[in-house]
Amino acid sequence: MLRPKLLTLIKNRPEEFSSRRVLKDLSAGLVVACIALPLSIALAIASGVTPEKGLITAIVAGFIISLFGGSRVQIGGPTGAFVVIVYGIIQQYGLAGLLTATIMAGIFLIFMGVCKFGSFIKFIPYPVTTGFTSGIAVVLFSTQINDFLGLGLTDIPSGFFAKWGLYFHSLGQINWAALAVGLLTLAIILFWPKKWKAFPGSLAALLITAVLVGVTGMNVPTITSTFGAVDSTLVMPHLPGAVSWDTIQNLMRPALTIALLAGIESLLSAVVADGMIGKRHRSNMELVATGIANVASGLFGGLPATGAIARTAANIENGGRTPVAGMAHAVFLFLMMLCLMRWIGRIPMTSLAAILFLVSYRMSDWRSFKALFKAPLGDVLILLATFTLTVVFDLVIAIEFGLVLAAVLFMKRMADVYQITNTDDDIMDEVRRKDDIDTKVIAKHVSVYEINGPFFFGAATQFVETLEHHKNCKVLILRMRSVPAIDATGYHALERIYNRCKDDGVQLILSHVQKHVRKTLEQYGFIKLLGEDHLCRNIDHSLMRAESIVKDRHSIAE
The missing domain is CATH 3.30.750.24 (STAS domain)
Structure with missing residues (x-):
């Protein structure tokens, strides 16, 4: 059924929008906005773009995914899974190429939802998704070493082994002040009292370290010193320049990869949310909503977006039960962007790197990775092949090879049964x-x-x-x-x-x-x-x- 969950609730369950319920959703939206603020900034910088691009994505795409989505509680925005893809597209095609690929991916997702492909995406083998997710986590971790150690490197190679080789040769350039601030950030987040969940540890860590660096005058790179003044305006939607047929053809594979990954992550997040609240989402409507969100994000100059599992879980844990919470989170983020951007520029780069270290750790899901080694040999080979190709080459090759290998293994198993x-x-x-x-x-x-x-x-x-x-x-x-x-x-x-x-x-x-x-x-x-x-x-x-x-x-x- 291609009908937004919000529309169904308004029509069939008006009691869901009592003043008490709405207040809980608004409260949950505020908490999620506080979590999304540092993450959106960190993910944008890791992707090779300016900080406001991440906030624009969370605001525009987050609002649309909640407004049109097939889930009650899905929170949309930029996620760590896209960092590697986005960075590679920007390096090869520039920002205009990224925006074009994001819009194309959105169109693909809308098509997939209209054609009811939602159920088919769920059949992608678990070793493939675990392999490329863990691989992305390793790559994302490796991209943050420069900022965390304060090495000051500017021309870092894209290859995994070449990158780490440069890091080891540059250990003599460690900025010990930056490293100390990065370690302090990790300590604050890890030991922040859980009972204070209304004010996330990541946000507290950014505020504390920004004040510390500003007051002491430590030689630690900040967002402003690295990128210059941060823009706090939300531009009107526009096409990313002239788009030729050759450009569209060149961006076809990256756009399809974005669409596939966005679809997988959105539906996976929705399934997890269903288990937490005891409800069912509409997978095809979720794909359509994610597609519309990506088209809008590209037009506003943002990044690819999808359902974010961690932010969705935080929404549920804080009482969010209707799409109002997700829409409120986007509105609160917009207000924060307008009011706080002048101070956001003072955040240390090493603090953002520390936050992304923890994002990488959660993404890796090493327990699931380890558990798969108990599976049959064929599944282990798929896992290792997808993981290795993601780390050494790129996600596109990894997904293609992983799916082909999984299909061949499936055919062999079926032939063995026959x-x-x-x-x-x-x-x-x-x-x-x-x-x-x-x-x-x-x-x-x-x-x-x-x-x-x-x-x-x-x-x-x-x-x-x-x-x-x-x-x-x-x-x-x-x-x-x-x-x-x-x-x-x-x-x-x-x-x-x-x-x-x-x-x-x-x-x-x-x-x-x-x-x-x-x-x-x-x-x-x-x-x-x-x-x-x-x-x-x-x-x-x-x-x-x-x-x-x-x-x-x-x-x-x-």
Whole structure:
């Protein structure tokens, strides 16, 4: 159903918007805004853009995702998963290329939602998502070493090993004051009292370290000293310059990657939220809302956006239960941007790096990563391949390779499950107990094979190899009661066996064909080719039909 959750609640559950409920949502929105403020700034800087870009994303996209989304409590905005992608796009195509790719990704997401792809995205294998998420966490961590240690490096290579090689060669340039402020930031966040959750530790750490650096005059780089004055204005929506067809073609892969990652993260966040509040989200509407949010974010000069799991959980924990909380969080962020931007520029860069260290740690989900080593070897290979390719190369290659490897593994597993066995001996035991079937005729002239498992292209070769060497007989019965599906390659293999039987003068009978498989065979015209009388409802009917065929041949021969 493509209807925003907010609209449904207003129409069907007006009691959800009582003054008491709205006040709780507004309170939750304020807390989430306090959490989102430092994160949005840190993620923007890590992505290679100015701080206000992160705030613009959280404000514009966050409001739209709550307004049009399919979840009650989803909080949208920039997330750590996009840092690597955004940084790479900016390095290759510039800011205009990033904005164009974000808008394109939004259009793709809207298309995916309208076409009801929401349920399909959920089928991406868990080792793939865990692998690239952990890989992104490692890459994000590595990008913050320069600011955390205060090395002052300006021309840092993009390659993972080259980057770390430069870090090790530059250890003599550590700014000990910056390192001390960074460690203080980590300590404040880690030991901040949990009962003070209305005022997050990350925000407290930024305020304390900014005041400390300002009062003491320590030689620690800040946002202003690094980027200059921070802009606090929200520009009117506009297209990111002239866009050519060549540019669109070049940005197709990055845009698709943004769309896929945004869809996965949004739906994953919505599923987690459902489990926390005992409700259900609308996956396709969530994709549409995320798409609209990304289009709007690109037009306003922001970054790619998606549902943020940590901020969504914080919203729920603080009493948010309707989309009002997410919309309020965006409004509060806008007010903070207008009123506090002149002081935001005084935040130390090492403090932002410390916050992103913790974001990386939470993203890595090392417990899930470790637990997957107990899985079958194929899943472990998918995990390690996706993780390694994300770290060493890029996310696009990692996702593509991970999905292909997972698909190949799935086909192998299905082919391993698939079986085709000769059941002549078992059938003869049944025939001997029946008075209406001629035992001698069945034993001498009829062969029965049973197929177990989906009849798809991974099993087609095995099927053909088995049946092309069947013993000399006059009737071949394929027992298909355990075949739930058949694809084009499976049908081609079946047609090949039919033609082989026809050339050898063997009659082919299909027994107990399931409804879905029969419909597919009818579409191909195979039922008409085979003949309705050669399609039997069960094995008894098939054996009687086989006996009739053999006796008719004998009578004709005589």
